[in-house]
Amino acid sequence: xxxxxxxxxxxxxxxxxxxxxxxxxxxxxxxxxxxxxxxxxxxxxxxxxxxxxxxxxxxxxxxxxxxxxxxxxxxxxxxxxxxxxxxxxxxxxxxxxxxxxxxxxxxxxxxxxxxxxxxxxxxxxxxxxxxxxxxxxxxxxxxxxxxxxxxxxxxxxxxxxxxxxxxxxxxxxxxxxxxxxxxxxxxxxxxxxxxxxxxxxxxxxxxxxxxxxxxxxxxxxxxxxxxxxxxxxxxxxxxxxxxxxxxxxxxxxxxxxxxxxxxxxxxxxxxxxxxxxxxxxxxxxxxxxxxxxxxxxxxxxxxxxxxxxxxxxxxxxxxxxxxxxxxx
Amino acid sequence: xxxxxxxxxxxxxxxxxxxxxxxxxxxxxxxxxxxxxxxxxxxxxxxxxxxxxxxxxxxxxxxxxxxxxxxxxxxxxxxxxxxxxxxxxxxxxxxxxxxxxxxxxxxxxxxxxxxxxxxxxxxxxxxxxxxxxxxxxxxxxxxxxxxxxxxxxxxxxxxxxxxxxxxxxxxxxxxxxxxxxxxxxxxxxxxxxxxxxxxxxxxxxxxxxxxxxxxxxxxxxxxxxxxxxxxxxxxxxxxxxxxxxxxxxxxxxxxxxxxxxxxxxxxxxxxxxxxxxxxxxxxxxxxxxxxxxxxxxxxxxxxxxxxxxxxxxxxxxxxxxxxxxx
Numbered sequence: 001x002x003x004x005x006x007x008x009x010x011x012x013x014x015x016x017x018x019x020x021x022x023x024x025x026x027x028x029x030x031x032x033x034x035x036x037x038x039x040x041x042x043x044x045x046x047x048x049x050x051x052x053x054x055x056x057x058x059x060x061x062x063x064x065x066x067x068x069x070x071x072x073x074x075x076x077x078x079x080x081x082x083x084x085x086x087x088x089x090x091x092x093x094x095x096x097x098x099x100x101x102x103x104x105x106x107x108x109x110x111x112x113x114x115x116x117x118x119x120x121x122x123x124x125x126x127x128x129x130x131x132x133x134x135x136x137x138x139x140x141x142x143x144x145x146x147x148x149x150x151x152x153x154x155x156x157x158x159x160x161x162x163x164x165x166x167x168x169x170x171x172x173x174x175x176x177x178x179x180x181x182x183x184x185x186x187x188x189x190x191x192x193x194x195x196x197x198x199x200x201x202x203x204x205x206x207x208x209x210x211x212x213x214x215x216x217x218x219x220x221x222x223x224x225x226x227x228x229x230x231x232x233x234x235x236x237x238x239x240x241x242x243x244x245x246x247x248x249x250x251x252x253x254x255x256x257x258x259x260x261x262x263x264x265x266x267x268x269x270x271x272x273x274x275x276x277x278x279x280x281x282x283x284x285x286x287x288x289x290x291x292x293x294x295x296x297x298x299x300x301x302x303x304x305x306x307x308x309x310x311x312x313x314x315x316x317x318x319x320x321x322x323x324x325x326x327x328x
Numbered sequence: 329x330x331x332x333x334x335x336x337x338x339x340x341x342x343x344x345x346x347x348x349x350x351x352x353x354x355x356x357x358x359x360x361x362x363x364x365x366x367x368x369x370x371x372x373x374x375x376x377x378x379x380x381x382x383x384x385x386x387x388x389x390x391x392x393x394x395x396x397x398x399x400x401x402x403x404x405x406x407x408x409x410x411x412x413x414x415x416x417x418x419x420x421x422x423x424x425x426x427x428x429x430x431x432x433x434x435x436x437x438x439x440x441x442x443x444x445x446x447x448x449x450x451x452x453x454x455x456x457x458x459x460x461x462x463x464x465x466x467x468x469x470x471x472x473x474x475x476x477x478x479x480x481x482x483x484x485x486x487x488x489x490x491x492x493x494x495x496x497x498x499x500x501x502x503x504x505x506x507x508x509x510x511x512x513x514x515x516x517x518x519x520x521x522x523x524x525x526x527x528x529x530x531x532x533x534x535x536x537x538x539x540x541x542x543x544x545x546x547x548x549x550x551x552x553x554x555x556x557x558x559x560x561x562x563x564x565x566x567x568x569x570x571x572x573x574x575x576x577x578x579x580x581x582x583x584x585x586x587x588x589x590x591x592x593x594x595x596x597x598x599x600x601x602x603x604x605x606x607x608x609x610x611x612x613x614x615x616x617x618x619x620x621x622x623x624x625x626x627x628x629x630x631x632x633x634x635x636x637x638x639x640x641x642x643x644x645x646x647x648x649x650x651x652x653x654x
Contacts, residue, residue: 058552082558090555097553102546106645107568116564117554152644168554 005073005175005208006032006055012067013047013054013232022279024050024063026232029306032176037199037209039223039240041216041255043276046229048212052178054078055210056093057085073175091121094169096198098181100161104153110137110164111149114171121172136167140197159190166198170205177202178210183218195222216255220244228252231276231287238312248314250292286317294318329640336636340629345396347625351618352392361408361612382408395618405615409608414619418601422623423503424494425593425600429586431507431516432524436585437578440528444535445570448543449562460536466529471588475522475595482518490515492597523592527581534577538570545569572643579635583628 013025025047032038040048053059055070057080070078077088089095097103105113114133115126124132130149137145140163153161162182169177179198183191199222202209211223219226220240227237228249236249247253257270274291277283283290289299298317306313307320362370362378379385383394398405404414443463447456466474483491495511497504506512542548543566551565590602597603601620608616639646 056553058549086555086557088555089553095550095553097546097550099546103550105547105551105565105569107572107643108565109644116556116560120554120556120560154645165550168550171554 003033004031005034007071008051008055008068009070010068011051011054011070012065013050013059013063014066015063019280023066024232024279025054027068027305028229028234030227030234030237032208032210034175034208035203035206036225037202037211037223039219039226040210040212040229041214041219041226042229043214045276047232048229049180051229052095052180052210052212056089056095056178058089090117090174091172092174093176093178094172094174096162096165096169096177096179096182099185100158100165101185103165104161106153109150109152114149114168117168117171133167133171136171137164139201140164140167141193158186159194162186162194163197166194166201170201170207173205174207176208176210178212180212181214183215184213191218216244228255231282232279233287234306234313234315235288236312236314237306242311248309248312248319249316250294250318251288286315333633333637336633340633343629344622344625348396348618348622349392351621352388352395355614355617356388358609359612361614364611365408395615399622404619407616408613409611409616414615417604417616418619418623419502421599421601421604423505424598425586425589425602427505427507428516428519428523428592428598428600429582429589431520432527432585433582435520436524436527436531436581440531441535441574444532445539445562445567447532448536448539451540463529463532466525467533471522471526471591472595474525475518475592478518478522479595489518491518494599519592519596519598522595523585523589527585530581531574531578535570535574538573539566542566542569568642572639575635575638575642579631583631586627587624
């Protein structure tokens with residue numbers, strides 16, 4: 001258990017609204033080991049970004065954590081005060097956002113933003129902070145870093161800005177980097193470079209990564225394990241290789257089938273019929289049951305919790321051991 | 329940058345010429361100054377003589393041109409009513425108005441930004457709601473009414489502050505200041521609040537709206553995610569971005585503080601150029617009115633130029649787009 005860096009247990013995130021309480025995340029549990037890259041996939045609105053926001057303690061009000069626990073390196077962090085949580089943000093957990101064009105403050109130079117971040121977390125002089133900032137920019141692959149550091153964000157291209165964002169995230173050597181769709185807003189040609197920079201720098205520093213994306217290709221190449229979210233619940237989690245080769249949950253199966261490959265170019269892409277339910281009308285039982293092609297009676301009544309299955313956990317009654325035994 | 333300033337100054341000259349032209353064409357409808365100058369016992373010959381002495385028998389474009397000729401040589405003409413050079417009268421009156429405007433602007437900007445930021449950060453606090461509600465009063469009450477109410481409460485009922493005038497003044501060179509004597513400082517409080525209240529509430533509501541917008545932006549989220557202190561997030565990252573649009577409005581408001589001083593100066597009998605203008609209208613003192621309007625236009629133009637230059641100081645993206653990038 002020592003090598004578990006982050007442990008999320010039964011995490012519930014709720015939004016009180018006029019019409020009642022909306023549950024955006026409903027009982028999510030997973031671990032991230034030290035140095036591990038965990039991919040988090042799912043459709044828009046499945047709760048991927050919400051999970052990241054909950055971990056770093058930045059859920060937009062009126063949203064709140066309504067249950068469960070989050071531990072970082074053995075210490076509980078979901079109930080910390082604002083000040084204690086602020087000391088963890090940036091220092092131990094860092095975040096990279098989707099859009100590099102809007103993540104940087106346009107009115108401050110790169111140097112100002114980097115030095116400010118470094119000095120917030122590390123007790124160093126302005127001179128040392130600046131040297132450190134230049135070294136970071138070098139690491140993320142910004143050419144002529146010592147000259148470019150005094151430029152403003154608008155003087156950089158999108159890909160370069162995302163490199164700056166990564167440098168900012170890594171400024172205080174965090175243990176965990178939450179990357180929320182870091183390449184979605186970028187040109188395809190730049191995406192691979194950014195993922196490469198992120199992965200290389202984190203593994204050099206021994207930092208774990210929670211990579212939120214809906215690009216299965218990125219997950220396949222980058223992640224060690226993958227968690228599949230559906231309608232605020234965990235559908236399946238396990239080693240990337242296993243999940244991609246042999247998806248257990250029918251939803252994961254559909255998700256994998258929707259990736260185009262050159263080998264099967266004559267085949268039609270598999271589609272999952274229907275759309276993910278809105279948070280206001282998640283069906284009884286398994287949230288996926290109206291769209292599932294292997295649905296049976298129990299799925300419509302009883303909600304499946306993730307259950308162990310080999311190297312993985314899967315929230316599907318098909319794999320309930322009792323079911324398996326009954327079938328024998 | 330220099331080319332930009334030169335271009336703006338040239339544009340400003342055109343603006344000033346047009347303002348003067350409009351003003352002069354309006355003066356023809358204000359009344360006939362000769363009636364006031366000569367009194368009841370005038371003869372037709374007297375009237376014609378004075379008319380031609382003052383050049384009032386000329387068509388108004390010619391009058392305007394003569395006025396401009398004078399202005400270009402630093403000669404603003406002679407007041408019909410006081411018989412003294414307008415430049416002297418204005419120089420005597422201007423410090424009162426400028427001091428009043430400066431104190432009002434300071435009050436409006438400092439309090440407006442502070443309250444705006446406070447109500448944005450504590451969005452749902454009871455104090456914020458109270459401030460927001462009472463700011464509606466500042467926006468909706470007319471200036472003269474606020475002035476009269478303040479006089480009633482603080483001068484008549486409580487007797488704390490004077491209700492009119494400027495108090496004692498001290499001369500520093502040609503500038504007479506009321507800011508160095510106790511009675512002068514007391515006297516400026518009520519007029520300054522009256523004049524600045526509307527601008528203050530306007531700036532406050534604008535800062536609040538902009539700040540709320542900026543606080544939702546990605547770079548503020550990212551600043552929070554980097555663990556920066558609340559103070560750094562609010563007062564470094566958010567406030568600076570808030571100020572870009574606020575500066576435009578504030579700049580324009582500064583101009584109108586000087587222009588609207590007319591009403592406040594009338595209510596408080598403040599011996600500034602606004603009061604001078606009102607008195608001049610009653611007397612159809614064309615040289616004074618024309619010079620006053622030109623003076624106000626020059627101030628507007630100068631303030632706008634300063635605002636434009638401030639943009640460059642605050643927003644680096646502008647210098648890039650104007651200067652052709654790096």
